[in-house]
Amino acid sequence: QVQLVESGGGLVQPGGPLRLSCTASGFTFSRYWMYWVRQAPGKGLEWVSTIDPAGRTTDYANSVKGRFAISRDNAKSTLYLQINSLKSEDTAVYYCAKAPREYYRVVDPVKSMRGQGTQVTVSS
Numbered sequence: 001q002v003q004l005v006e007s008g009g010g011l012v013q014p015g016g017p018l019r020l021s022c023t024a025s026g027f028t029f030s031r032y033w034m035y036w037v038r039q040a041p042g043k044g045l046e047w048v049s050t051i052d053p054a055g056r057t058t059d060y061a062n063s064v065k066g067r068f069a070i071s072r073d074n075a076k077s078t079l080y081l082q083i084n085s086l087k088s089e090d091t092a093v094y095y096c097a098k099a100p101r102e103y104y105r106v107v108d109p110v111k112s113m114r115g116q117g118t119q120v121t122v123s124s
Helices: none
Strands: 003-007 010-012 018-025 034-039 045-051 058-060 068-073 078-083 092-098 118-122
Touching: 003 092, 018 034, 018 092, 018 118, 034 068, 034 078, 045 068, 045 078, 045 092, 058 068, 078 092
Parallel strands: 010 118
Antiparallel strands: 003 018, 018 078, 034 045, 034 092, 045 058, 068 078, 092 118
């Protein structure tokens, strides 16, 4: 059974850092492109970041480029998102998502299987 479990969210002051984690199980994590997507209050799902199976290729939405860093530990089947310089507009539920099959990079990650999400709230 495929499972993605996000953690690390919380209430953070503007400008602060946060590190999100996503623990995967039920599939061979090291063979999958992985993604972070988010959903702000009252808005649709938004792609945030992408990482290849080996962790060598990454990509970011323009809105987070330079502030977010995606990484992975294949030995621990865990995906990470380091968030720095948080802004109020980063307030959202953050989800990790997986590609539908091995070594396949999806065009639209927001349609991929994702976990239950972790809430990030940026407020002073």
